[in-house]
Amino acid sequence: MxxxxxxxxxxxxxxxxxxxxxxxxxxxxxxxxxxxxxxxxxxxxxxxxxxxxxxxxxxxxxxxxxxxxxxxxxxxxxxxxxxxxxxxxxxxxxxxxxxxxxxxxxxxxxxxxxxxxxxxxxxxxxxxxxxxxxxxxxxxxxxxxxxxxxxxxxxxxxxxxxxxxxxxxxxxxxxxxxxxxxxxxxxxxxxxxxxxxxxxxxxxxxxxxxxxxxxxxxxxxxxxxxxxxxxxxxxxxxEGVKRPVFGGQKSAPLPAADRSQQAATLAPVLRGFCSSYTKMIGHFTDDKRVLEFTNSNDLERLAPLGTSCPDHFLRTKISPLVLEIAADTDLSNTKEIKEKLAPQFEAYRKMYADYYETCRHANSPAMRDPNPVVILWPGVGMFTFAKDKQTARVAAEFYINAINVMRGAEAISSYTSLPRQEAFDIEYWLLEEAKLQRMPKPKPLSGRIALVTGSAGGIGKAIAQKFANEGAVVVICDNDANRLEVANAAFEKQYGKDGFTAHLIDVTAKDSVVAIFQHAALTFGGVDIVVNCAGLSISKPLDEHTEADWDLLYDVLVKGQFLVTQAGVNIMRKQGVGGDVLNIVSKNALVSGPNNAAYGSAKSAQLHLSRLNAAELGADRIRVNVVNPDAVISDSKIWEGAWAQGRAKAYGVKVEDLPAFYASRTLLNEIILPEDIANACFAFVGGLLNKATGNVLNVDGGVAMAFVR
Structure with a gap:
């Protein structure tokens, strides 16, 4: 009022x-x-x-x-x-x-x-x-x-x-x-x-x-x-006076849980198609306005018309791609699904190329990416793909605006969109092109999605921050809810809600691992970089080690790496654009240290599992590499309590003297920080080592016994 x-x-x-x-x-x-x-x-x-x-x-x-x-x-x-x-x-x-x-x-x-x-x-x-x-x-x-x-x-x-x-x-x-x-x-x-x-x-x-x-x-x-x-x-x-909204409902949408499941399963496949020119980040919504439109009798008539307002059009492209695939389709066979979708994407790209060639002027900029920005799946919802999460999310908001416009115009009259030539003259306006050319160049990891386990603190948090600073969107995950909450607040302050997502994970439980990758697919469209950083340490003499100690170390370090890699590779294969798996192992995988039977052997298993995965996944253009840290004490949960005490006892020094002790035994006499490990990880994924896989990079200040020979 x-x-x-x-x-x-x-x-x-x-x-x-x-x-x-x-x-x-x-x-x-x-x-x-x-x-x-x-x-x-x-x-x-x-x-x-x-x-x-x-x-x-x-x-x-x-x-x-x-x-x-x-x-x-x-x-x-x-x-x-x-x-x-x-x-x-x-x-x-x-x-x-x-x-x-x-x-x-x-x-x-x-x-x-x-x-x-x-x-x-x-x-x-x-x-x-x-x-x-x-x-x-x-x-x-x-x-x-x-x-x-x-x-x-x-x-x-x-x-x-x-x-x-x-x-x-x-x-x-x-x-x-x-x-x-x-x-x-x-x-x-x-x-x-x-x-x-x-x-x-x-x-x-x-x-x-x-x-x-x-x-x-x-x-x-x-x-x-x-x-x-x-x-x-x-x-x-x-509304609804002369005829039902959008001509009435043609079919009913799936229940909410089924929509999420189907969307999470298909999103990486769609992202792969949309990333044929450049890596894209996705967004999904099953907003009730989207479902009303996509499941209506008028969808087939209205969707190809495109939008009218220039602000809508510039962010959503000439028209959406409407998937011709039933909402309840069994998506378990990725090859079959790709074969169904490939002709639909090719048809869209051809439509866009024809639109460009028909409307272009002598001085028009070169044709841009012909892939769709907006993808409608009747019964499930709407996907949008763009250079970053914010742009993809905003594109979805704008297409919902367009749906509102079509709904209103149809209620009082009939909807009309911009003529194709007028639309082209805005999309390829030289002033718009100049604005695009003035935009900052993409960062090395722009368009990439990284999932880092154990990233609520220590090495994992440093890696996630490094990747976010270099342009990636990141999934931070940890089994410590309190620590994850603190990290979530820090990441939101630094990167905003579009730069990351946070989720609990138990790397030893398959259901938990699968759930987090579904979350990544729904939030960003898939995953490109998986970093296995979750870990713990137990330092005891052989006769003091318990079976529970052994099982815990192997469950978290070896089984956890296996389950997370398996789920991540499944997503990467759906995308079909390659990817990276980085395993944070340890110098202990190579060095026979005292009081370290379970931890050291589990780390060796992680290292060899990395080699095996690298050999198997090369055909998918998925690179698997290892970073071996040593004695990264800063902000590390591993070094709290018993582990630090055990290592101090093994080496005959005080707990507070451990950082200096570890530095003194290195060739460079350096204390290793989480940021040092993060920089090593970036070296593998930043673009300069795209043809490197199966490697081990030691970041330990120089421990001769850990040299890879």
């Missing part, structure tokens, strides 16, 4: 979040109020999507050159997100100079040049680079302007007779501008629409979005909410 000029407005379809007391604390600071308004708008995904839309305000400021007062526009700059917008994300430009650009404009062929000319209009040289939408705000005279992509408004904008509906729904108080690619000319069209329709409260952009405004930040905010609320209410009133 809001109170606007004494009128109470009830909101049902959008969230009214304005805090009058908080806004009052910003009185007189229009830029602060702009940021506040923007954050509120971005917090409600019904109003706009991640990274979509832009907002502005115009203020009077002092010209630093002349000292005279001048009008300055603060507007969301290129990139960024309204929900998290800060002042650093705004561009500040002279309004008068932006209007002077009209004198240079000679037609649409100059639009890209006009973007460059905006740089001559910048007021605050420290502000963000201005976006393509800058002049759309500048050419409208209002102090505060919101340009958003709400699903409800786009549903009307993308309806076959959206212009008529807009006119009737708002009694002529919302103008209409036909679809046109964003740019200088569209800014002129907005100004023309306002001139021809004085007194309107906003403008609907065909197939695109909504412009609304006000003289104050609050007036703009409330006007935006009221317009979107009216659009949403109108759609809700009409």
């Amino acid at each position: 809001s109170i606007n000029n004494g009128t109470i407005t009830q909101f049902k379809h959008v969230s009214y979040l304005w805090d009058a007391e908080k806004a009052a604390s910003m009185a007189g600071d229009e830029v602060a109020l702009l940021i506040y308004r923007s954050n509120l708008l971005g917090a409600d995904l019904r109003l706009t999507n991640y990274g979509g839309g832009n907002t502005s305000c115009k203020v009077t400021a002092t010209d630093p050159l002349s000292g005279a007062e001048t009008e300055v526009m603060w507007v969301k700059g290129s990139g960024g997100d309204l929900g998290t917008l800060k002042k650093s994300g705004l561009a500040a430009l002279y309004v008068e100079k932006l209007h002077q650009l009209k004198n240079n404009y000679k037609g649409k062929h100059m639009e890209d040049e006009m973007v460059e000319l905006q740089n001559y209009c910048i007021y605050d040289l420290q502000s963000k680079a201005p976006s393509i939408d800058t002049t759309l705000h500048a050419f409208l005279p209002f102090k505060h302007i919101d340009h958003l992509h709400p699903d409800a408004a786009i549903a009307i904008a993308a309806a076959k007779d959206g212009k008529r509906i807009t006119q009737e729904l708002f009694n002529g108080t919302i103008g209409w501008v036909e679809w046109q690619r964003p740019g200088f000319d569209l800014g002129l069209k907005l100004a023309q629409c306002l001139a021809e329709n004085p007194g309107i409260r906003g403008i609907m952009l065909g197939s695109h979005g909504l412009f609304t405004w006000g003289d104050t930040a609050y007036e703009s905010y409330i006007n935006t909410l009221e317009v979107i609320e009216r659009c949403a209410a109108f759609i809700a009133e009409n």
Whole structure:
């Protein structure tokens, strides 16, 4: 509910979040109020999507050159997100100079040049680079302007007779501008629409979005909410009236548990197909809106049409791939499943290549990856694949926006998408290409998924952090719930929720191992790097060793390595793009130390199992390599309590003197840290050793007895 000029407005379809007391604390600071308004708008995904839309305000400021007062526009700059917008994300430009650009404009062929000319209009040289939408705000005279992509408004904008509906729904108080690619000319069209329709409260952009405004930040905010609320209410009133939503349900989705199981099983196969050009990270959702669409009678008609709003289209591609495979298909035979899917992916790639060749211009950038971004599986859900987890997740959010748009447009009329040529001209826009070229180069492990056992601390945590720093998404897992919780908090703070996932594991239990790889497949699409780092140590003389000691060491170290490797290789084979298995063993696999029969022999078994696996898995392009640490005491759970005491006793030194003792017996006289082992692991997977397998890399400061001979 809001109170606007004494009128109470009830909101049902959008969230009214304005805090009058908080806004009052910003009185007189229009830029602060702009940021506040923007954050509120971005917090409600019904109003706009991640990274979509832009907002502005115009203020009077002092010209630093002349000292005279001048009008300055603060507007969301290129990139960024309204929900998290800060002042650093705004561009500040002279309004008068932006209007002077009209004198240079000679037609649409100059639009890209006009973007460059905006740089001559910048007021605050420290502000963000201005976006393509800058002049759309500048050419409208209002102090505060919101340009958003709400699903409800786009549903009307993308309806076959959206212009008529807009006119009737708002009694002529919302103008209409036909679809046109964003740019200088569209800014002129907005100004023309306002001139021809004085007194309107906003403008609907065909197939695109909504412009609304006000003289104050609050007036703009409330006007935006009221317009979107009216659009949403109108759609809700009409849904299911003329015909069932999406033509009604064609088939029922699988139960939730079965959907997760099927998705986890198929995700690595899909990831393999989508990674034919470059490694992709996946995302899966079985959101009820996705299931309603994918299991509807209208899916076959609507899915190929693609999206309408440019923001949706740029993130979801021309159209999704709809899998022609029953939801309850037996997926146990990977070869048969790949044979069923291969023609479907080839057909999609051919469709995309034909689209490119038909629509390309003489100066168009080269064709990009022709694989789908969005994959719909009726009865199960939606997969999205992209360069990183955040991009894949956001693509899913945008396609759900597109589903909402199609649903709304079909409720009030019929849905229309962008013409293929218009879509191409946005996807392969030279300005978009330039933006892509300016992006940072991928890190060495970008697009890779790493699972590291025993990674709640010590060596395992250091390896997971190293891989995440180098661009991988990581699955951290451990059998210590408390320690894993602490690690989870640290990783979330450092890498965000899209950079990792955490999961308990018991490497000695097959069900637990299988479960974590299913989790990795559902979360990221599969796995590329498996690091067997889970371990423990028991140091006792032979006559003091118990059968339980022996069984525990062999279960965790040998059986655990076997089970984790087996499950990881199963995923890698489904993907068909190779992979890495790294086994953290020990110098004790090669050195006959005192009081170490069970631990040392288990480590030797790990080492030889690594050689055996390397020999067997080479044909799958799966590399298996070993890193042999020694005496990594820092943050190591192994060195807590009995093990440290046992080793100190075996060597006749005090526990507190162990680090110095171990360093003194090495050739380099160095204490070995978890980071040293992490660097060795990265050396194997970072790209320079892609043709190396079956190797042992000692990171022990130089222990001659452990030299591999």
